[in-house]
Amino acid sequence: xxxxxxLADDHVMFREALCNLLRTHATMDVxxxxxxxxxxxxxxxxxxxxxxxxxxxxPGLDGIEATRQLRQQCPHTKVIALSAYTEARxxxxxxxxxxxxxxxxxxxxxxxxxxxxxxxxxxxxxxxDVAGAVAQxxxxxxxxxxxxxxxxxxxxxxxxxxxxxxxxxxxxxxxxSELFIAPSTVDVHRRNIMRKLKLRNVAELTxxxxxxxxxxx
Numbered sequence: 001x002x003x004x005x006x007l008a009d010d011h012v013m014f015r016e017a018l019c020n021l022l023r024t025h026a027t028m029d030v031x032x033x034x035x036x037x038x039x040x041x042x043x044x045x046x047x048x049x050x051x052x053x054x055x056x057x058x059p060g061l062d063g064i065e066a067t068r069q070l071r072q073q074c075p076h077t078k079v080i081a082l083s084a085y086t087e088a089r090x091x092x093x094x095x096x097x098x099x100x101x102x103x104x105x106x107x108x109x110x111x112x113x114x115x116x117x118x119x120x121x122x123x124x125x126x127x128x129d130v131a132g133a134v135a136q137x138x139x140x141x142x143x144x145x146x147x148x149x150x151x152x153x154x155x156x157x158x159x160x161x162x163x164x165x166x167x168x169x170x171x172x173x174x175x176x177s178e179l180f181i182a183p184s185t186v187d188v189h190r191r192n193i194m195r196k197l198k199l200r201n202v203a204e205l206t207x208x209x210x211x212x213x214x215x216x217x
Contacts, residue, residue: 002029003116006049008066009082010035010058014105018053018082021109028116037061041069049077051116054099056083056090064097071098078119082108091130095207101125118169124206125169154196162189166202167209 005022007015007030015033022028032047034040038060044052052070056063067079080101081094091102100119103111104127111127118125155163158179165175165186172186179186199205 004031004049006052007033008040009055037066040066041073044074051078053080053082064093067097086129100203103127104129123169123202159189159193167206
């Protein structure tokens, strides 16, 4: 099955390099591209890609707002942020806007294809360059006064551990191995977490964990 990819980046040479990378794989098809953020949602509304690789700083409209517009207009299209920025605030802004993954341009040649596979499976992907920054943001935000962050008391300690693992893009088997429990038990916890928090998918759970750092281990 072919994956339809749309590229949104104002650097023409970088887009061309991505096209060459993606077109080496028979299952990847670049269906469109633009360097103007304001054109992303309208073009994707016509082309209906499976995944949009989205830069953050673009003329017309930045990638954060373009992601919000795109998710409203094309809710089934997934977004992978593709940026030179490694700071946690950019990662959080993109995830809160609706992105399903974040890859730095420095890691694009190695990580993008894997990120595409991960988000297609309904998981969230954070490349190694930003995973550490996000972990530090967890720790810093968790030290804030209790009245400045929402408690995650609705989740048990084990559910918080599972939620944290899911937010890092880990599979049920990987989480089970780390927590010394069965994968089926992890799946039960995942369903309970989604029900308690009224979330619809893994991307929403990841955004919840990042914005509500009291869910960390």
